[in-house]
Amino acid sequence: MLSEEERREIEAEFPHYPTRQAVCIDAMKIVQKHRGWVSDEALKDISELLGMPLAELDGVATFYNLIFRQPVGRHVIYVCDSVSCWIMHSDRQFRHLRERLGTAPGETTADGRFTLLPIVCLGACDRAPVMMVDDDLHGLLEPGKIDGILEKYR
Amino acid sequence: METPLTQNVHPVAAPPDRGAYERAGGYQALRKALREMTPESVVEEVKGANLRGRGGAGFPTGLKWSLVPKDAPHPRYVVCNADEMEPGTFKDRVIMEGDPHELVEGVILCGYATGADAAYIFLRGEYKLAAQRVAQAIAEAYEGHYLGRNILGSGYGLDLYLHTSAGRYMCGEETGMLNALEGKRANPRAKPPYPPVVGLFGKPTTINNVETLSNVPHIVNHGAEWFRKLSRSKDGGTKIYGVSGKVKRPGWWELPMGTTVREILEEHAGGMREGLRFRGLLPGGASTDFLTEQHLDVPMDFTEVQKAGSRMGTGTMIVMDDRTCPVGMVWNLTHFFAQESCGWCTPCWSGLAWAERILKAMEEGKGQPGDLERLEFQTKFWAPGQTFCALAPGAAEPLQSALKYFRDDFERHIRDHGCPWADGGAG
Numbered sequence: 315m316l317s318e319e320e321r322r323e324i325e326a327e328f329p330h331y332p333t334r335q336a337v338c339i340d341a342m343k344i345v346q347k348h349r350g351w352v353s354d355e356a357l358k359d360i361s362e363l364l365g366m367p368l369a370e371l372d373g374v375a376t377f378y379n380l381i382f383r384q385p386v387g388r389h390v391i392y393v394c395d396s397v398s399c400w401i402m403h404s405d406r407q408f409r410h411l412r413e414r415l416g417t418a419p420g421e422t423t424a425d426g427r428f429t430l431l432p433i434v435c436l437g438a439c440d441r442a443p444v445m446m447v448d449d450d451l452h453g454l455l456e457p458g459k460i461d462g463i464l465e466k467y468r
Numbered sequence: 469m470e471t472p473l474t475q476n477v478h479p480v481a482a483p484p485d486r487g488a489y490e491r492a493g494g495y496q497a498l499r500k501a502l503r504e505m506t507p508e509s510v511v512e513e514v515k516g517a518n519l520r521g522r523g524g525a526g527f528p529t530g531l532k533w534s535l536v537p538k539d540a541p542h543p544r545y546v547v548c549n550a551d552e553m554e555p556g557t558f559k560d561r562v563i564m565e566g567d568p569h570e571l572v573e574g575v576i577l578c579g580y581a582t583g584a585d586a587a588y589i590f591l592r593g594e595y596k597l598a599a600q601r602v603a604q605a606i607a608e609a610y611e612g613h614y615l616g617r618n619i620l621g622s623g624y625g626l627d628l629y630l631h632t633s634a635g636r637y638m639c640g641e642e643t644g645m646l647n648a649l650e651g652k653r654a655n656p657r658a659k660p661p662y663p664p665v666v667g668l669f670g671k672p673t674t675i676n677n678v679e680t681l682s683n684v685p686h687i688v689n690h691g692a693e694w695f696r697k698l699s700r701s702k703d704g705g706t707k708i709y710g711v712s713g714k715v716k717r718p719g720w721w722e723l724p725m726g727t728t729v730r731e732i733l734e735e736h737a738g739g740m741r742e743g744l745r746f747r748g749l750l751p752g753g754a755s756t757d758f759l760t761e762q763h764l765d766v767p768m769d770f771t772e773v774q775k776a777g778s779r780m781g782t783g784t785m786i787v788m789d790d791r792t793c794p795v796g797m798v799w800n801l802t803h804f805f806a807q808e809s810c811g812w813c814t815p816c817w818s819g820l821a822w823a824e825r826i827l828k829a830m831e832e833g834k835g836q837p838g839d840l841e842r843l844e845f846q847t848k849f850w851a852p853g854q855t856f857c858a859l860a861p862g863a864a865e866p867l868q869s870a871l872k873y874f875r876d877d878f879e880r881h882i883r884d885h886g887c888p889w890a891d892g893g894a895g
């Protein structure tokens with residue numbers, strides 16, 4: 315079941331669009347904000363609230379990089395793997411994170427603290443290599459600097 | 469040198485709020501348009517300014533606005549393309565984080581000129597700071613009666629909403645974006661009909677890039693002739709150029725349209741880092757053809773870069789030095805396009821995956837004789853007109869031009885069974 319709060323936040327988006335289906339991205343993002351990911355059950359509740367076929371909603375959900383259909387860690391580390399960061403050695407940052415966290419890209423640490431994900435260009439190529447942890451952007455990365463950044467996310 | 473677009477952008481301080489923006493002359497253009505100009509005369513001014521779309525394709529903006537038929541039904545929409553997912557591109561972020569009211573004013577002027585009732589700013593999900601700042605600017609614009617019913621007592625009304633996306637390159641393609649806004653998968657639509665006639669929710673819709681719209685307040689304030697004179701070329705205005713890669717000072721600069729590649733690279737970006745040599749660059753994001761040494765004096769505008777065999781695209785260059793492997797670089801780019809293909813057309817989803825496998829094999833020492841011909845054969849199927857949208861033609865550009873300019877490097881990978889650079893050439 316959607317919580318009171320989730321439902322209220324989703325309904326607040328209704329006046330912004332002429333159809334309910336158009337609210338589906340916002341709805342999934344709202345649920346994800348509260349629960350960390352979008353479960354099958356949550357998807358079904360959203361589809362009922364919006365009057366949108368479940369299969370179509372799932373098709374939309376899986377189209378996007380930032381909608382999680384499985385649980386993730388408390389913090390998500392997105393490391394840019396696009397071209398300017400690659401030129402500036404993003405591979406070394408990936409290698410370092412992999413060793414440091416003991417996880418491959420796409421996986422979550424055993425203590426549930428971090429999920430490591432590759433992501434496309436974050437639009438900060440003049441500060442490459444770049445990663446985003448949750449909502450915060452960190453540029454000009456080096457392995458030593460990464461350790462200090464991770465400390466801030468418990 | 470005048471830098472109207474970024475005059476209020478500060479490297480670290482918060483952007484101007486409504487009051488500060490107004491004190492710097494903000495919302496004067498909107499007042500002027502509503503009081504002294506008809507929607508048609510706003511369109512004429514933008515046409516006369518030779519403003520061309522900054523989203524990458526360079527379509528003339530005034531002409532685009534005039535494609536909404538006079539008697540078109542309502543509601544009509546404006547959609548601002550703020551998806552900025554083209555690898556190597558970081559210019560719209562500068563405006564949205566640095567002077568969000570400028571964009572909001574541009575959107576309202578576009579709405580007035582095209583008779584729109586509602587507008588959406590379609591922002592990529594990863595731009596969290598931009599989302600905060602644009603949302604704040606929209607709220608302040610409502611408070612100042614620049615949005616909503618009966619703006620400044622003019623009788624014209626517009627609602628503006630911020631839509632934050634959830635990360636997919638295809639959403640930046642304009643008809644994919646319309647589907648995304650309707651809550652559907654962002655596959656592109658068949659054209660015609662074009663969005664000015666049948667667009668968002670089936671209604672007439674004008675779609676423009678962030679940088680494009682942010683120029684409009686300045687055109688309305690100072691006139692078409694002033695705007696044309698900002699430029700060193702036929703395309704009007706200034707341009708936010710950017711440089712990334714191993715140069716001394718990566719960054720962005722607002723410069724006259726038509727500034728040469730050399731000036732941007734050497735004077736503004738400071739040239740290559742110590743000990744590195746320039747080999748080539750993608751002039752405007754991942755989906756543009758390489759330019760090399762011989763093209764350094766090409767002026768960066770839509771016409772001249774095209775004559776040199778590439779496209780200005782987004783105007784943010786990605787520089788390749790002599791220790792970066794061209795095969796590795798093109799593999800990285802092709803991986804991006806293959807991953808982001810929406811799967812609608814076979815030459816795109818299947819061909820890109822195939823090309824990516826060939827490039828990966830080559831980089832790992834498993835290249836085969838005939839691979840270059842196989843890659844060239846694939847790029848032919850991604851040519852404009854062969855696919856539903858411009859993603860596949862864009863993917864062809866870096867690959868086909870790398871095969872032309874850096875052919876020796878490709879051949880060497882096959883001959884020597886591997887990448888001659890340590891670290892896969894990201895070094």
Ligand SMILES: Cc1cc2nc3c(=O)[nH]c(=O)nc-3n(C[C@H](O)[C@H](O)[C@H](O)COP(=O)(O)O)c2cc1C
Nearest residue numbers: 521522523549551552553640641642676677680858
């Ligand atoms: C795959 C693909 C992605 C695109 N991404 C963007 C984008 O992120 N931002 C943008 O302004 N234009 C993007 N475009 C171009 C748009 O389709 C469209 O031409 C542009 O938004 C029009 O605005 P303009 O005339 O102001 O440039 C993309 C095109 C394609 C084919």
Ligand code: SF4
Nearest residue numbers: 810812813816855857
């Ligand atoms: S060219 Fe590629 S991205 Fe564009 S519609 Fe076809 S499959 Fe989709």
Ligand code: FES
Nearest residue numbers: 394399435436439
């Ligand atoms: S390529 Fe990494 S931020 Fe643009």
